[in-house]
Structure formats: C-alpha cells, structure tokens
Amino acid sequence: MPDLELVSHHLCPYAQRAAITLSEKNQPFRRTDIDLADKPDWFEAISPLGKVPLLRVNGRVLFESAPICDYLDETLTPQLHPADPLERAEHRAWIAFASATLDAIGGLYNAPDQAAFESRRADLAGRFERLEEALGDGPFFAGAAFSLVDAAFAPVFRYFDTFERFTDVALFAHTPKVRAWRRALAERTSVREAVGADYGDRLTRFLVARNSWLSRLMADAAALA
Ligand SMILES: N[C@@H](CCC(=O)N[C@@H](CS)C(=O)NCC(=O)O)C(=O)O
Known part of the structure; x- marks a missing residue:
C-alpha cells in the first residue's frame, strides 16, 4: 500500500478530482492544503509548475491532475476509466x-x-x-x-x-x-x-x-x- 499525500488547496477544483478519485477507490491518504497566495518554500521546491494538486507517492512527486488520476486508476480498483x-x-x-x-x-x-x-x-x-x-x-x-x-x-x-x-x-x-x-x-x-x-x-x-x-x-x- 503506497503512502499517499495529496497537496492541495481548499478551493481547487483540480485537487478535488484527485480527492474524489482516491475516495472512489477507498484509498486512505493525507491531505495538505497550502496557501496559494503564500506558497511554502517546500512546495515551490517540489512543484515544477507551482500548482496544486501534487500527489506524493512514497516520496515521489506527481503533478497535474490528469496523470495523477490516471496513475490512481491504473494502480487501484475499481477502475474508473473505460477498458476500451x-x-x-x-x-x-x-x-x-x-x-x-x-x-x-x-x-x-x-x-x-x-x-x-x-x-x-x-x-x-x-x-x-x-x-x-x-x-x-x-x-x-x-x-x-x-x-x-x-x-x-x-x-x-x-x-x-x-x-x-x-x-x-x-x-x-x-x-x-x-x-x-x-x-x-x-x-x-x-x-x-x-x-x-x-x-x-x-x-x-x-x-x-x-x-x-x-x-x-x-x-x-x-x-x-
Ligand atoms: N492543469 C492543472 C491545473 C491546476 C491548477 O490550475 N491549479 C491552481 C489552483 S486550482 C493552482 O495551483 N494555481 C497556482 C497559483 O494560483 O499560483 C491540473 O490539471 O492539475
């Protein structure tokens, strides 16, 4: 079971996509909401585009909601994308x-x-x-x-x-x-x-x-x- 942390913002609709996907898969995760008006240095250091969401997977960083959701869909059940x-x-x-x-x-x-x-x-x-x-x-x-x-x-x-x-x-x-x-x-x-x-x-x-x-x-x- 990977250790998952979703780096997010309270209002971000893209971060919600990842949170919904994790929840549909009954996957426990930690959520860290940051202030986008005052981005922490640790966030700037790991976010190539300076945007949320990020998903930290066993310490590795995924960015952009589409690949994050695709990764979750390929590794956790139930599959949410069509097989065809x-x-x-x-x-x-x-x-x-x-x-x-x-x-x-x-x-x-x-x-x-x-x-x-x-x-x-x-x-x-x-x-x-x-x-x-x-x-x-x-x-x-x-x-x-x-x-x-x-x-x-x-x-x-x-x-x-x-x-x-x-x-x-x-x-x-x-x-x-x-x-x-x-x-x-x-x-x-x-x-x-x-x-x-x-x-x-x-x-x-x-x-x-x-x-x-x-x-x-x-x-x-x-x-x-
Ligand atoms: N294409 C990105 C869009 C993510 C995005 O726009 N995130 C916004 C918050 S909803 C953000 O972090 N903006 C950076 C900023 O406000 O400085 C994705 O799908 O993840």
Missing part, C-alpha cells in the same frame, strides 16, 4: 472539456462588468448545451458507473451551488440531462467529502474579493437578505 481504448480516449477528451469549462467559469466570476458577464454567461450556456448532447440516460456521464469524467465535472457544478445562493445564472434551463447529472454528482459521497464543511463560505469570500460583476451581484444580494 477508444472510449477511454473519449473520456480523456471530455475531461479536457471540463478543464476548459473551469477556465470559462473563471472568466465568468472575473468579468469586470455586466456586458462581459453576460457574454461569458452565454458562452458557458453553450458549453452545457454541447455537454447535454453527449449525455445518455445517466445517472452518470457514461451511465450507471461513476467514471473519471464524473470526478472532473463534479467540481465544475459545485461552483454553481455558491453562485446560485446570490444570483440566478440561468445556465441549465435548456439542459435537463446536465441538471440531473449535476444532482446525482452532488449526492455522491466522494464528491461531498472532497471539500471541507467551510467550502461555501471560503468560496464566497474569494468571489467577493474579486471586485468583479459577480462580486457586486453577491454584495447586493447579501444587502437585501
């Missing part, structure tokens, strides 16, 4: 789509004004419509079995739980399959346990501090509450 190579490549492609969607979410919460917010919101709505076309009967991306694509999208959907406390971003109105998938992921134990109990409050503080259009919507909603 073509299907596996498709899953990896949708995981890349999840990463691009995370970038688009960053664009949304950093939008400086209403016009930028609206155009980034419309871009995201288009991405979820594209995703809708890729989904089957559920409850998960590839049907009954939870996969690494599910581990990649659960942190994507988690952002909206916080956004929707303050404003209706109306992103899922025309995507019933995505809505059902989001609900199924939110109920999954591995997904729930991938963040701390204070995640929502931490994310709220992070978003308010962006000084963006969303920060203003959140401040207005809080003032009305």
